[in-house]
Amino acid sequence: ACELRFLCFASCAARISADELGAIARRHEGVVSVRLHHGISCTDAGVAALARAVGSRLRVLDVTSTFGVTDATLRAVAGACDRLETLDFSGCGKCSDRGLRSLAGGAAARAGRLRSLAFESFNYSWDFVTDRGLRHLSAVASLTALNMLGNNGITVKGLMHLAKCPLVSVALRGCEQCDD
Numbered sequence: 390a391c392e393l394r395f396l397c398f399a400s401c402a403a404r405i406s407a408d409e410l411g412a413i414a415r416r417h418e419g420v421v422s423v424r425l426h427h428g429i430s431c432t433d434a435g436v437a438a439l440a441r442a443v444g445s446r447l448r449v450l451d452v453t454s455t456f457g458v459t460d461a462t463l464r465a466v467a468g469a470c471d472r473l474e475t476l477d478f479s480g481c482g483k484c485s486d487r488g489l490r491s492l493a494g495g496a497a498a499r500a501g502r503l504r505s506l507a508f509e510s511f512n513y514s515w516d517f518v519t520d521r522g523l524r525h526l527s528a529v530a531s532l533t534a535l536n537m538l539g540n541n542g543i544t545v546k547g548l549m550h551l552a553k554c555p556l557v558s559v560a561l562r563g564c565e566q567c568d569d
Contacts, residue, residue, distance in 0.1 A: 397424040405431060411438030421448045428455035437465035445471050454480035454511070463488030467495025474502055479509035479536065486522035493525040501531040509560070510539035520547025527551055539563035 396413065405428060414420055420443050425431060436458050447470045452458055458481050466473065478484050497503040508518050519542030526532060527550040535556060537543055544566040561567050
């Protein structure tokens with residue numbers, strides 16, 4: 390029998406409901422990676438159900454442009470996914486520094502597993518991550534890659550909070566308050 394390990398809903402995510410996400414994940418116990426792009430009908434409840442269903446197996450979660458997710462989703466993911474290595478919430482304009490605080494205090498961050506974060510802003514008026522969020526992320530001692538493109542609320546002062554993180558890659562294009 391074939392066991393699914395990677396779920397990708399990039400082209401059909403707009404039609405996936407909260408209940409369906411949890412049900413799919415429960416049926417496929419080997420899932421370690423979920424990509425859910427443009428999940429217009431997906432909400433905190435759906436992604437939280439998914440996080441609970443895959444729990445400690447999930448290594449990669451990409452919910453780019455899933456507009457119904459908020460800081461509550463980040464809290465649920467932080468609490469349920471202790472092996473998470475890569476997280477992409479780019480274009481999720483309802484997330485904020487409070488969600489990053491939850492993530493930084495979550496099980497994967499505390500266990501030293503969380504390595505890559507992306508919170509790219511696709512709309513330069515959103516600014517959903519600021520220096521305060523970077524201060525929270527400074528507690529993630531395993532963080533090696535960070536994408537904060539387009540977040541105008543980030544300044545050089547905020548970047549200084551990350552000085553102790555072992556960052557190898559930092560993307561800041563479009564962060565207008567950061568200079569050389």
